[in-house]
Amino acid sequence: MKRARIEWGGQVHDAIEANGQLELRSGEHRGRRLSFDEVVWLPPLAPVPAHRPRTVLALGLNYADHAKELAFKAPEEPLAFVKGEATLIGHRSFTVRPVDVTHMHYECELAVVIGRTTRRVAKADALDFVAGYTVANDYAIRDYLENWYRPNLRVKNRDTCTPIGPWLVDAADVPDPMNLALKTTVNGKLTQQGNTRDMIFDVPTLIEFFSSFMTLQPGDLILTGTPDGVVDCQPGDVIVTSIEGVGDLVNTITPHSPASA
Template identity: 40%
Template sequence: MKIARLKINDKIYSGFIEEEYLITKEGAIKIENVKWLPPCEPSKIIGLALNFKEHAEELGLSMTEDPIIFLKPNNTLIGHLENIIYPKGAKFVHYEGELAVVIGSKCKYVKENEALNYVLGYTIANDVTARDFITNFFRPPIKAKGFDTFLPLGPFIVTRDEIDDETEFEITTKVNGDVKQKGNTKTFIHSIPKVIAFLSSFMTLYPGDVILMGTPRGISPLKANDLIEITIDKIGTLANRIVEEN
């Protein structure tokens, strides 16, 4: 099932996608002239840093035994096809194509071998970052990752029952049609079950919460009018364009 949230004529609809229609409680709505919204409304968004070995090497940083995590504020959320605003004063803003895990049920103190039972499904994220404001990667990069529009998410959530292998997703990031990132989640340093077990050992996870699982190597600067397309097999493509801040 593909779960989506759309805005049509100032009204928000939630449902699941069948071909060209969103199936809602009100009936079937054709997907045209719509605004794509983030497919869930998380109470929190948790990001992982350095979860691909090659990305850690790219940045010249060492890996750690436990996941390196940060919180991404909700003001960053935008949907598929919305514009990413390039903030004034920044000189090095870049994309980060990532698999996003969406929690399906409340959980705490989850065992690693039971962790996937609490997952609703998967979607695509672009963890946009202004690297100008990262001086120490082991301190929370709140400003670097917290600008408005810095987390495109979507277009929809693909539920677990449609995923044949939850350990292997191919991630491809393109900028203006050129491939910039290619990676596979089978090379994660910290697996999805391990991360859920780790997080739930000290915080309650709620339905709709999002976990950003980290990006592969290949980051590079963006500029106004760039089009970023992130494709993850078994899910789809998330596309957003960069615009300058007014």
């Protein structure tokens, strides 16, 4: 099942994909169907309890071809960093490119959504703890980069710089997350292609690794890295990051003033 979270009629609704439309699954309008153009798309994630933040873990250099593209040796253990939830925006949203930067690129990534409390989970059992998958576009601003192994906060933690969606696809509907084609287009031109089978550290390995020293909770995210083929994006560019069987995430770059960058 493909699940979405949208805003319509001044309210936030849970919805599912139904024959090319959105069917509302919550509130007084439950069962009503809407076109994709009638709504504002939100990150397809259920809210977490108010007493805790959502943990968003992201991987650097998790595809050997991308590490080679950047002239780095493939890492021997996962290179991970934490992102703030304010970076997340929905399908068809706008990402701000500060006017004073010279290189800002997309990163098409499979995002893993944790389904239940995960602590010291063995690799063989790891996929049992996954609720589903979605597409993430984890933009990076190269100007602020000091160290690929420990990215500066401004590289990866800017508001609006992580579109995610449009769907949360149930784990049961993605039988092999390690054999999914990825691609990115910029203004309709194909710029990136890859496959999740080329990850250095696959999804079960990542869940085993993280859960060995920290507890993951329902709704937490793991962004699993991107293959090679990243290019600079300018204001007005429309970027579509696609993952086979998961979805096509559309995002547009918009300019920003230096004073509020």
